[in-house]
Amino acid sequence: MPDNFDAYDDEGNRYSVHVRRSFISTGDLSDPNGRIEGLPSYLLTGGGALNRIDDETFEIVATGKRLTVRA
Structure with missing residues (x-):
């Protein structure tokens, strides 16, 4: 996975x-x-923390909103 990506x-x-x-x-x-x-950690560029659910799914810690990486 690259050092920066969009979800x-x-x-x-x-x-x-x-x-x-x-x-x-x-x-x-x-x-x-x-x-x-x-282990890597995942952050929004603005500073919010993310939990990695699987290779394509992340969850914003503060809100619980799910994000998906598109191929």
């Missing part, structure tokens, strides 16, 4: 979604710079 509500309104990626340090004495990618 739509049932009325056809478009929302711009940003994917925030985090990394977890796995460093030890043999590889002090090791890291792996953690």
Whole structure:
């Protein structure tokens, strides 16, 4: 999934979604710079948080409104 994409509500309104990626340090004495990618978080460009329901469906936390990614 790209770092930014559009999703739509049932009325056809478009929302711009940003994917925030985090990394977890796995460093030890043999590889002090090791890291792996953690779970992504999803935010509306304006700052509202989203829950991922599945690959194509998201829910706005504050309102419960469902958004769908169109192919």
